[in-house]
Amino acid sequence: MSKTISCINYTISINQKDFLRQCISEIRPSKIFVIVDENTEMFCLPSMYEVVDSHNLNIIRIPSGEQYKTIDTCKSVWGQMMESGADRHSLVLNLGGGVIGDLGGFCASTYMRGIKFIQLPTTLLSQVDASVGGKLGVDLDGVKNMIGVFNEPYAVIIETNYLQTLPYKELLSGYAELLKHGLIANKDIWEDLSQNTDITSLNFEEVVYRSVLIKKSVTEEDPTEKGLRKILNFGHTAGHAIETKSFESDQPLLHGEAIAIGMIIESYLSMSLGYLTLDQYTTIKERIQKLYGNKYKSLPTVEEVLPYMLKDKKNQGGTIQYALLSKPGHAIYDQIVDISVLEKAFEDYKR
Numbered sequence: 299m300s301k302t303i304s305c306i307n308y309t310i311s312i313n314q315k316d317f318l319r320q321c322i323s324e325i326r327p328s329k330i331f332v333i334v335d336e337n338t339e340m341f342c343l344p345s346m347y348e349v350v351d352s353h354n355l356n357i358i359r360i361p362s363g364e365q366y367k368t369i370d371t372c373k374s375v376w377g378q379m380m381e382s383g384a385d386r387h388s389l390v391l392n393l394g395g396g397v398i399g400d401l402g403g404f405c406a407s408t409y410m411r412g413i414k415f416i417q418l419p420t421t422l423l424s425q426v427d428a429s430v431g432g433k434l435g436v437d438l439d440g441v442k443n444m445i446g447v448f449n450e451p452y453a454v455i456i457e458t459n460y461l462q463t464l465p466y467k468e469l470l471s472g473y474a475e476l477l478k479h480g481l482i483a484n485k486d487i488w489e490d491l492s493q494n495t496d497i498t499s500l501n502f503e504e505v506v507y508r509s510v511l512i513k514k515s516v517t518e519e520d521p522t523e524k525g526l527r528k529i530l531n532f533g534h535t536a537g538h539a540i541e542t543k544s545f546e547s548d549q550p551l552l553h554g555e556a557i558a559i560g561m562i563i564e565s566y567l568s569m570s571l572g573y574l575t576l577d578q579y580t581t582i583k584e585r586i587q588k589l590y591g592n593k594y595k596s597l598p599t600v601e602e603v604l605p606y607m608l609k610d611k612k613n614q615g616g617t618i619q620y621a622l623l624s625k626p627g628h629a630i631y632d633q634i635v636d637i638s639v640l641e642k643a644f645e646d647y648k649r
């Protein structure tokens with residue numbers, strides 16, 4: 299089984315073994331570079347050798363982790379490409395999670411004013427979220443995604459088999475974005491996934507496909523986030539701030555773990571504006587907490603996270619702007635909520 303999704307300028311393939319070979323024969327690159335970290339080199343690169351002769355691949359290794367999503371790492375990537383003779387007709391393959399996709403895509407988009415690249419996402423998060431929608435970039439002085447560009451890959455090639463070696467915590471983190479896609483755009487997906495008790499046994503080809511379709515259609519309608527694309531930030535205004543704050547503790551949260559909390563908080567805000575009923579809010583809270591546990595101990599206070607929320611790129615004129623649910627399966631953006639309600643949402647989360 300395999301699936302294909304046609305975007306305006308490129309194709310996303312799911313579990314189509316031959317697609318990479320096909321792209322390479324269309325592009326006929328002068329050289330091929332593949333960017334990996336120590337995990338994707340060990341777990342994912344070997345299966346690429348079934349498709350591309352290893353002698354034709356120039357491997358660029360970067361260390362794994364968000365702390366390496368920096369301009370310093372880009373300099374090392376650009377330097378290695380230049381040293382190995384990369385020219386305008388070279389191709390970059392980004393084999394990894396969102397860090398490699400964002401950084402490798404940015405490096406390719408800026409090397410010699412831009413060369414072709416293909417995203418080969420290997421985590422659940424990068425398969426359903428980071429690799430689709432054209433946002434590329436790196437962090438600056440610890441501030442996420444400060445430097446970057448919008449640019450599209452030649453193709454996105456998803457292989458759900460890669461998820462077999464992904465640590466469970468990472469799988470669960472990516473699962474939060476699947477739940478989000480359901481909550482903002484497709485109630486049936488939310489109903490299916492939020493009541494699932496064994497994530498590892500899912501038919502990933504199907505769930506990844508359905509989720510990518512949502513991200514694709516939203517980002518195609520509003521590629522540069524002028525309006526509709528903002529709904530993808532549901533759970534992220536509070537979630538991002540909670541995530542950033544957690545980096546100061548000895549138990550930092552993974553992105554999706556923080557977004558799971560953020561979705562509960564922002565569902566409460568949706569209820570406070572009269573969009574969700576108490577029943578709908580309680581169901582969302584209970585199902586997410588069943589999957590992610592109640593991490594109330596690490597939940598900071600509103601006072602502690604507010605400075606981060608105020609820095610959110612989506613804000614306008616100093617007020618925090620949320621993407622909220624108008625009902626399960628539907629979202630709205632540019633919503634404003636009083637800080638006192640946010641405090642109540644945090645209190646209710648811990649209850």
Ligand SMILES: NC(=O)c1ccc[n+]([C@@H]2O[C@H](COP(=O)([O-])OP(=O)(O)OC[C@H]3O[C@@H](n4cnc5c(N)ncnc54)[C@H](O)[C@@H]3O)[C@@H](O)[C@H]2O)c1
Nearest residue numbers: 337341362395396397420421423424427428433460463464
């Ligand atoms: N561009 C976008 O629109 C967008 C959207 C969402 C997130 N992001 C970015 O994505 C990044 C997070 O991505 P992520 O969650 O994939 O994290 P990640 O790239 O750090 O990968 C998580 C970990 O899993 C390992 N790994 C990757 N694939 C593996 C596999 N198949 N088997 C075993 N281990 C594997 C990696 O080495 C790493 O240690 C963030 O930097 C975020 O800003 C971008």
Ligand SMILES: [Zn+2]
Nearest residue numbers: 475534553557
């Ligand atoms: Zn996210």
